[in-house]
Amino acid sequence: MNNTWLDTVVEDRRDETDRIVVLELLSADGSDLPEFAAGAHVDVLVNERLGLVRQYSLCGPPHDRSRYRLAVLIESASRGGSAGMHALSKGDLVRVSKPRNKFGIDDEARRHVLLAGGIGITPLLAMSHTLDSIGAEYEMHYCARSRSDAAFVEDLEDDPRVTLHFDNGPDDQRLSLSTDVGSPRSDTALYVCGPGGFMDFVVSSALNAGWDASSIHMERFAPTEANAASKDDESFIVRLARSGREFEVPPQDTVLDVLLHNEVDAPYSCQQGICGECVVAVLAGEPDHRDDVLTDREHEQGQFATCTSRSHSTILELDL
Ligand code: FES
Incomplete structure (x- = not known):
């Protein structure tokens, strides 16, 4: 994960409901935080030792750069993400990414x-x-x-x-x-x-x-079942246009798995097809889109989520 982490500190923590905690995060050095547009989320490094990263939407007013406000629901089947966030106390240090946004306001709408x-x-x-x-x-x-x-x-x-x-x-x-x-x-x-x-x-x-x-x-917040891996998935070749390197993507691995395994500097975050961070352009081949973040139009324009999507063609060339 190629994040530059920002150090923040929990300035306030309150139980909004029995299962939702609201956290106010301030920059640890007192400076303004990077700006964000409504709909943005941040990655939170919930457990550095385990490399546990979760995505949470920013719910405070976007014009206020003094803080990031998160509201976190504790999941009954939490694997450590929401439970770790609920365990935070005032004064704790939290590392977050810069905000990202695939869910902005439609400027054309009235x-x-x-x-x-x-x-x-x-x-x-x-x-x-x-x-x-x-x-x-x-x-x-x-x-x-x-x-x-x-x-x-x-x-x-x-x-x-x-x-x-x-x-x-x-x-x-x-x-x-x-x-x-x-x-x-x-x-x-x-x-x-x-x-x-x-x-x-x-x-x-x-x-x-x-x-x-x-x-x-x-x-x-979670991938749809329709996009899950299937036992009928087949291998294909992913070709990187900028270097000419080619790798086989076996049925059990994603394109992103293969890229990272071969030390390609590919962007990513959620690895579930819901954040948009791993999206790259397809230059040739017929993609099998399995993400929950890109629109049909973005698919038609050649955008491709490496963390979940596969290929119908035997070779898929990416702008990487
Ligand atoms: S890493 Fe989030 S959509 Fe691929």
């Missing part, structure tokens, strides 16, 4: 609809800060299991642009895209973030209602 499920509120909260500051027209729909499971609810509940939807509430307050968002409009961008089931529900409802796929912007 109306913005933010659709959050659970902890998916985090990047959308940053977007609401930016949209607010530029006077853009927006609304937010925030779905959670219950009021006590919803983070930042006290900040949001009096805002007329925000509608809260709780799974344990009456049926008529559950999110319905047609009722709550209305008919498709070409000037409107939808932004969706949350658990897989929520994302699938919102995206399929939007497409069925006639929203254009290009109007739907989303960020996943």
Whole structure:
């Protein structure tokens, strides 16, 4: 992982809900932190000894460079990431990457609809800060299991642009895209973030209602099963256009595995096809796209995620 780590210190830690902790990180030397745009995330080096790195969205106001605000849900099956973050205390040192963003605000849209499920509120909260500051027209729909499971609810509940939807509430307050968002409009961008089931529900409802796929912007926290490795995967050759080197990618390895094994300086972060950091251009061959971060249009333009995607052709040439 080719990160330049920034040293930060936990200035504040508070339990936002029983399962969500909010951390305020300040630069360890007191300087301003690198700027970020709404929707960005950082890598956090949760455990240096184990090399455990996790990605978290920045949810504070993007204009405030004095701090990075993270909200972290403890996962019941945590392999150390969220549990490590919950174990942090005020004054602890935390190493983070510079912010990255594959989930920005659509500059062409005149109306913005933010659709959050659970902890998916985090990047959308940053977007609401930016949209607010530029006077853009927006609304937010925030779905959670219950009021006590919803983070930042006290900040949001009096805002007329925000509608809260709780799974344990009456049926008529559950999110319905047609009722709550209305008919498709070409000037409107939808932004969706949350658990897989929520994302699938919102995206399929939007497409069925006639929203254009290009109007739907989303960020996943976990890869979809559809993109998982298959027992039918076959070997292929990856060719690096700049050096002419060629490597075989066996069924059990990813392109990124092979590049790193051969000491190629390839970018990467999540290794799950959800962050966009490993994306490079395909120059020849027929890619088999298996990421959850690039749009159909970006695939058509030749962008390729080395950490998950494979090749239909026997040779795939990359701009590396
Ligand atoms: S490393 Fe994150 S998408 Fe490939």
